[in-house]
Amino acid sequence: QVQLVQSGAEVKKPGASVTVSCKTSGYTFSSYGITWVRQAPGQGLEWMAWLSANNGNTNYAQKFQGRVTMTTDTSTSTAYMELRSLRSDDTAVYYCARLVYTYYNMDVWGTGTTVSVSS
Amino acid sequence: DIQMTQSPSSLSASVGDRVSITCRAAQYIGKYVNWYQQKPGKAPRLLIYAASSLQGGVPSRFSGSGSGTDFTLTISSLQSEDFATYYCQQSYSTLWTFGQGTKVEIK
Numbered sequence: 230q231v232q233l234v235q236s237g238a239e240v241k242k243p244g245a246s247v248t249v250s251c252k253t254s255g256y257t258f259s260s261y262g263i264t265w266v267r268q269a270p271g272q273g274l275e276w277m278a279w280l281s282a283n284n285g286n287t288n289y290a291q292k293f294q295g296r297v298t299m300t301t302d303t304s305t306s307t308a309y310m311e312l313r314s315l316r317s318d319d320t321a322v323y324y325c326a327r328l329v330y331t332y333y334n335m336d337v338w339g340t341g342t343t344v345s346v347s348s
Numbered sequence: 349d350i351q352m353t354q355s356p357s358s359l360s361a362s363v364g365d366r367v368s369i370t371c372r373a374a375q376y377i378g379k380y381v382n383w384y385q386q387k388p389g390k391a392p393r394l395l396i397y398a399a400s401s402l403q404g405g406v407p408s409r410f411s412g413s414g415s416g417t418d419f420t421l422t423i424s425s426l427q428s429e430d431f432a433t434y435y436c437q438q439s440y441s442t443l444w445t446f447g448q449g450t451k452v453e454i455k
Contacts, residue, residue: 266392266446273435273446273448274435274437274446276443276444276445276446279444288443290349291349324391326391329397331397331398332380332397332398332401332439333380333382333439333444334382334394334397334398334403334437335382335392335437336403338391338392338393339391341391
């Protein structure tokens with residue numbers, strides 16, 4: 230079955246960078262996109278970015294422009310999200326999700342990665 | 349960014365009740381709305397895509413309607429497993445946004 234398994238929890242200091250991985254299985258990686266969504270404690274969902282696994286094209290929310298980079302390793306069907314210059318308000322659970330191009334919906338979600346930013 | 353405004357922000361209902369959640373877009377978005385369910389500590393789950401298409405494996409008591417700027421998620425007969433938070437999401441523009449969420453609680 231389709232699975233997206235994310236890397237483990239991270240604790241970072243302000244100003245550092247974090248890279249979260251999202252290993253996919255059970256489908257043809259290049260036929261879908263990957264998107265990243267985060268959720269701060271007690272808050273709603275916030276879309277960050279999406280990437281076409283077919284051609285590597287990316288689209289980032291304005292809020293994260295210049296601070297986030299999405300990449301993929303097609304040999305392992307894994308997506309990566311790097312967030313730089315971390316602040317305390319970046320503390321959140323970060324989810325990857327498979328993106329279906331028809332109406333751009335997120336049909337399968339990853340396991341979630343907790344990123345804590347604290348001095 | 350296209351703002352998505354959900355209402356109500358929370359509601360209390362009983363098992364068997366019919367529940368409706370609305371989502372209003374700040375501008376025209378056609379049918380580019382998806383609905384998700386999230387339970388505490390869990391990843392979101394896709395319920396409805398393209399405003400009214402039921403995702404595979406989702407019970408038929410869930411339905412979606414609307415187009416343009418006004419959208420509705422309806423649960424025809426609320427079940428115990430449906431107590432959760434629901435989010436709409438627009439994918440019309442290149443910058444996607446979620447509604448703020450509607451928490452459905454037990455009355």
